[in-house]
Amino acid sequence: MFKQKKTKSAKRFGWLAIIISSLTCFIVGGGIVFLFMNHQLQEAEATNQSLGKISTVYSALYNNYYKKVSRTKLVNGALTGMVNSLGDPFSEYMSKSETESLSNTISSSFTGIGAEVQKSGSHIEIISPIKGTPAEKAGLKARDIIEKINNKSINGYSLNKAVSLIRGKKGTNVTLTIKRGSETFTKTIKRDTIPVKTVNGKIVKGHPTVGYVQVSTFSENTAKEFKAELKNLQKKGAKSFIIDMRDNPGGLMDQALKMSSIFVKNNKVLLRVQQRTGAQQVYRAGKKFDGGYKIKGKTVVLINSGSASAAEIFSAALHQSAGDQLIGTKSYGKGTVQNTMPFNDQTELKMTIAKWLTPNGDWINHKGLQPTIKADYPSYAYQTAIDTKKTYQQGQVSGQIKKLQILLNALNYNSGQANGYFSDQTVAAVKKFQQANGLNATGQADAQTVNKLEEKIAAQISQHDDAYQTAIKALN
CATH class of the missing domain: 3.90.226.10 (2-enoyl-CoA Hydratase; Chain A, domain 1)
Structure with missing residues (x-):
């Protein structure tokens, strides 16, 4: 009997333990669900409060600003502002035209100068000029800062607004003011079709x-x-x-x-x-x-x-x-x-x-x-571009003339010591270069002469490519 009673008592205790355990699991599980739901509700409430504030500012500006303002402009400004607050040059809200521009870059040809750019703080920075494009031929380099487009400052411009200004019809020119290190120079570049073949x-x-x-x-x-x-x-x-x-x-x-x-x-x-x-x-x-x-x-x-x-x-x-x-x-x-x-309106968030x-x-x-x-290109390959807004002539002294002398010497037109002084020897070197390239031999370095000089340097650099030669040796 004792054993039997003990058995019944044990069974009663077992069922009671299961019931208590189940209730405990329900309470604990319910607590977890409650905490999760509470967190979600708090997040939703915080989001609603933020959106409410945005809505209030939007309404105040649209209804009370001293002059009429576009709804689209306010909405795009809010979206752009949110993305820009990340401080990430690769995240952006893109308008319809900007979305089309990105799509063209990825899938088909487009007209422009052929430079990949990004937003860097308030500046537009070149990531890289694409090989064989006008940007590369003009001597633009990675990390160059574009300060002006067609002599107008673009400080604070969105990336895509700057890109839309750089692009244009084939054969038309765009003038860029470039900052490279401590130097600033201007280049006028003719737009062309950027090749699809990669x-x-x-x-x-x-x-x-x-x-x-x-x-x-x-x-x-x-x-x-x-x-x-x-x-x-x-x-x-x-x-x-x-x-x-x-x-x-x-x-x-x-x-x-x-x-x-x-x-x-x-x-x-x-x-x-x-x-x-x-x-x-x-x-x-x-x-x-x-x-x-x-x-x-x-x-x-x-x-x-x-x-x-x-x-x-x-x-x-x-x-x-x-x-x-x-x-x-x-x-x-x-x-x-x-x-x-x-988005349905053909805009995109990148x-x-x-x-x-x-x-x-x-x-x-x-x-x-x-x-x-x-291994790298010769040192003169990293010579900053010469400002083509000026004409350089005998007797002048400047850093731009020093760059001119470095390039002339690299092409074996002996301009004398590269000291920035436009000497008689520099005049003779410029004349010799102009004669060799079918230019008017004035001895003055005008924009046409500088552009031809940089074109010849680019060709020579490709023939003195140490990295390429090193690669051939490594394979052989």
């Missing part, structure tokens, strides 16, 4: 098994063009490759993944994308990206300060996951990912949504990628 290649002269591929930007068809060019060069005998990512401002991330996977063994990391929570999405090489097409020959990548964004994703993947060398100078350092949110990390987990933002072999 990939060019060739067999390196004197090296029949070395293919050279230059990528100017990452647009919708870049990976397709890239693969086609690689196959074309292989048919011509290429077994190793130089991939030139210099002055490539980046573009679409998916194109960089498709292209880098070609050189990286399957399942090796190409890229890590880190969300605000810290969670990472890891992208690995494989058929999903490269379609089963692989390059197994030795490859090197050329980079410089104009290599940004997707160009850095590609370069980092080949360096860290395929062991390929980076040759050149430190890259730009853009380590964030943007996405666009379209917003930074994540960080991207290299295969090794490095965040290169503002740091850039360091080359394994440093």
Whole structure:
């Protein structure tokens, strides 16, 4: 009987424990739900209060401002202001025309000067001039600050407003006032059609098994063009490759993944994308990206300060996951990912949504990628452009004349010591240059002479490309 009673008592206690436990779980669970809902309600209330304040300011301005104001202007101003408060040059609210401009840049040709730009504080800064475009031919460089467009200050302008002023009809001119370091100069640039083709290649002269591929930007068809060019060069005998990512401002991330996977063994990391929570999405090489097409020959990548964004994703993947060398100078350092949110009125919000990390987990933002072999253009390649608003002549002394002398000497027109004094020897050198290039031999350096001089220097720089020559040696 005792054992039996003990058993009944134990059963009663067991059921009671289950009931109490269930109630406890319900209470604890209910508490968690309550806390979560309470947090959500608090967030909603805070949001409503903020929106209420915005609505009040909007109504006050629209109804009581001393003169009539556009609803669209107020709404766009509020949206732009919110995005600008982030202090992120890569996040922006874009109008309909600005959205179309971005779409054209990614998917089709457009007319302009061919320079990728960004907002940097209150300034508009050049990320990189695209190879072969008017901007590159005019000598614009990464990190140049555009202070004026057509002699009008653009301080405080939105990025897209500045871009819309720079772009225009093919054959028309735009005058930019550029600040580079402590110097300021003016360049008048003729707008042209910026080419859709983003990939060019060739067999390196004197090296029949070395293919050279230059990528100017990452647009919708870049990976397709890239693969086609690689196959074309292989048919011509290429077994190793130089991939030139210099002055490539980046573009679409998916194109960089498709292209880098070609050189990286399957399942090796190409890229890590880190969300605000810290969670990472890891992208690995494989058929999903490269379609089963692989390059197994030795490859090197050329980079410089104009290599940004997707160009850095590609370069980092080949360096860290395929062991390929980076040759050149430190890259730009853009380590964030943007996405666009379209609206029914054809405007868009472009917003930074994540960080991207290299295969090794490095965040290169503002740091850039360091080359394994440093090599660069000759020093005169970094000579700042000469201001073409003035004509320089005998007897004058200035820093602009010193730059003129440096370039003349680099082209073997002996202008004497580069000291900024326009001497008899400088006059003779200018005349000799003008005669050799079909210009009126006045001995004075006018805008036409300066532009031709800089054009000749650009051509010579490409023939004295130490990074390119270093890459050939590395492959051989």
